[in-house]
Amino acid sequence: MSAIHPAPRITAVDTFDIRFPTSRELDGSDAMNPDPDYSAAYVVLRTDAGDELEGHGFTFTIGRGNDVQVAAINALRPHLLGRSVAELCADPGALNRDLIGDSQLRWLGPEKGVMHMAIGTVLNAVWDLAAKREGRPLWQLLAHATPEWLVSQVDFRYIADALTPEDALTLLRDGRTGLADREKDLLEHGYPGYTTSPGWLGYSDDKLIRLAKQAVADGFTQIKLKVGADLEDDIRRLRTARAAVGDGIRIAIDANQRWNIDEAVTWVNALAEFDPHWIEEPTSPDEILGHAAVRRGVAPVKVATGEHVQNRIVFKQLLQADAIDVLQIDAARVGGVNENLAILLLAARFGVPVCPHAGGVGLCELVQHLSMFDYLALSGTTEDRVIEYVDHLHEHFTSPVRMRGGHYVAPLDPGFSATMVAQSIADYRYPDGTFWAADLAGQEEAA
Amino acid sequence: MSAIHPAPRITAVDTFDIRFPTSRELDGSDAMNPDPDYSAAYVVLRTDAGDELEGHGFTFTIGRGNDVQVAAINALRPHLLGRSVAELCADPGALNRDLIGDSQLRWLGPEKGVMHMAIGTVLNAVWDLAAKREGRPLWQLLAHATPEWLVSQVDFRYIADALTPEDALTLLRDGRTGLADREKDLLEHGYPGYTTSPGWLGYSDDKLIRLAKQAVADGFTQIKLKVGADLEDDIRRLRTARAAVGDGIRIAIDANQRWNIDEAVTWVNALAEFDPHWIEEPTSPDEILGHAAVRRGVAPVKVATGEHVQNRIVFKQLLQADAIDVLQIDAARVGGVNENLAILLLAARFGVPVCPHAGGVGLCELVQHLSMFDYLALSGTTEDRVIEYVDHLHEHFTSPVRMRGGHYVAPLDPGFSATMVAQSIADYRYPDGTFWAADLAGQEEAA
16 A cells, blocks of 8 residues: 555545543533533544545544534545545535535534534545645645635635625735735744633632733733633632733633623623623524624623634624624634635624634644634734634644744644544543543442 | 333433435425435333333434434433433423533534434423323323423523513413314314425426315415526426416425525515515525525515524524514424424514424424414414425324315324334334345345
């Protein structure tokens, strides 16, 4: 298999159910997710190219149901096996159309939930493979692609009332002005981040203070606190955090969908004296009218959402309804790079800054590529734009994110930074990896 | 196991992947679904009560991915096994809260797509079991339940800005006035239906004419045609249908999400001369603002949607935005009877008639119960209200729907009419049922 194949094909779509026991430390605890076990429904695309390049991708989940997500990825296998690697990497949009357009699978969404995340996962794996074959990090592949080709990667169905292909072309052509200077700046200074590490609900006030001060010392200019479980607690924690970081640091707050509309307005206004920068996920991610109402009710506090927004169609409406100040893409929730291109274009069209959701398992690794592309070739600025950063689980990736002075260092390794360390897969495969097998044996012994 | 158990528990949650080869006849073909294989991800709840009663439920799908849906139902098994049957049937809302509130599974939605349909499926199976244990059809159990108990079955999170528990209680208390008279009327005359049987895109004009005339002869006062693939074809087919049925019969049209906003308005207006009663699913089911724009653009043609609307939160906004004239619930898309109670209450609150989606496999069997409850104890009328009827696959159910003069005859068998004939399960289990095994052997022989 090591000979160079003249017309390589996809020969295998291997999937893995990988779970990390994060619930034991209350890392990641918030008002809606008290005990997540950060997990990945992971896919590897293999070829007969003989170049040892693979496409890696994953859906992030928080534990139970990761097996359902793996089953959904498996259901896409027939669309991938036997496809020409060269054609696939030259035009992931063709696969996007095939997957979104599979009329039988479409019934299970359409374009939402488990099936849609599976589609995004295999598309992201294709983009990883495409970038590896080009020998470039994905952000650079995207930033140097032609506007015409980028437009060909976007599905305009259901968004053409807000963004036509012609609009997109204009935005991308205009976005290229000054690209070389920005690329130089990016390579020197990186892309600004903010950190959620101090703010998990399960942490003590002492740990909050220590981690908040550490964040400022590390160069971050924004931190985030989880809120929404108990108002008195939130007032105390926000006062504590503000005292710890001073007035010059932005403090975002995040309710993880905890509230109805009225509650959101009341609660956020009760925290206003601590000058929260944005309120994130005040209510259901399905709420277009509701986010607009919350935004009217909590101004000048900004409204942010997106990590659970299911697709470009809902993002489009959030923008049309003036419902959000900050658009939070997630690299592994929607239909992969293709749909995120559509969403970045919509945000640019409406002039709303994109501040990605990250954390979890590998979400920082993925999403940095999209923000860096946005900076270089679309928005042209990092003003009021920050990528979430959480200091968890990066050690499981072969090209982990690197932070310097509160900024994401632009990754230089080819690909989408999606490749997990082989030993991590061997250890954390559920339920048969070495960690889980030992854990189960320990439980049985204790019983 | 046949002895009466004093405190019975759920002892098994058995699942089946059942697929019917409907694509071979083009039954069910429309602009987005050219070749559906009508399928059911089917669940049976078994108990140790010793009374031989089981709870049956299913998600309807159209083929590929039915296995993913089964995997999602399997993921809910731990929430069901060992639960008290009496407690479960006395308060399905408690299970609803546990399933919707499972913080890890929630990440896979929340409340949408594969995971949410699985939740609806097991809840529906519980309601089937509850009604069987009461010895009543579900519509009757619901219609005679107290308003207070019905309100306790509804999750008001994210809808309280449009419907409070107090609002719901008032609607249900007012809805009871005249219940006995309406129940008598329902038992005598049934509930009005309309038929989609003439209108599939794959049918010839001759077949369309024959089936349209047959529908009128059978007593239907409304038929439905699929549209959206080709405008010239649609004009011809609509003219043909109008000529066949005359002016006194309503003709609804259904685009199955085929269009963008502008296209929808243009296309429907081009068909206006044939007086279409409603345009169904003109665009994405995620479009709140878009449906409102279509409605403004096509009046007086009514706008209908709902079979793919993911949950009560989106229905609420469609109502708040004045986006629909007709609300089409589906019995197996959202979170089961509990969420459909919320949706029926929202529709009543906004004064919008409910005309359920049905057809598929067993959807007529299920949804008739919800409309009959709506008539008896909530809306109080059948004016401008019809349940979709399609004459397919009813023979696979032990209590199939019965039509008389274009009306659904009120079912009298205990339960939710969800129980499939054992032989049908044995024949159409995929891929190992007798039909599929023989089919596969035939294909191998032909090859």
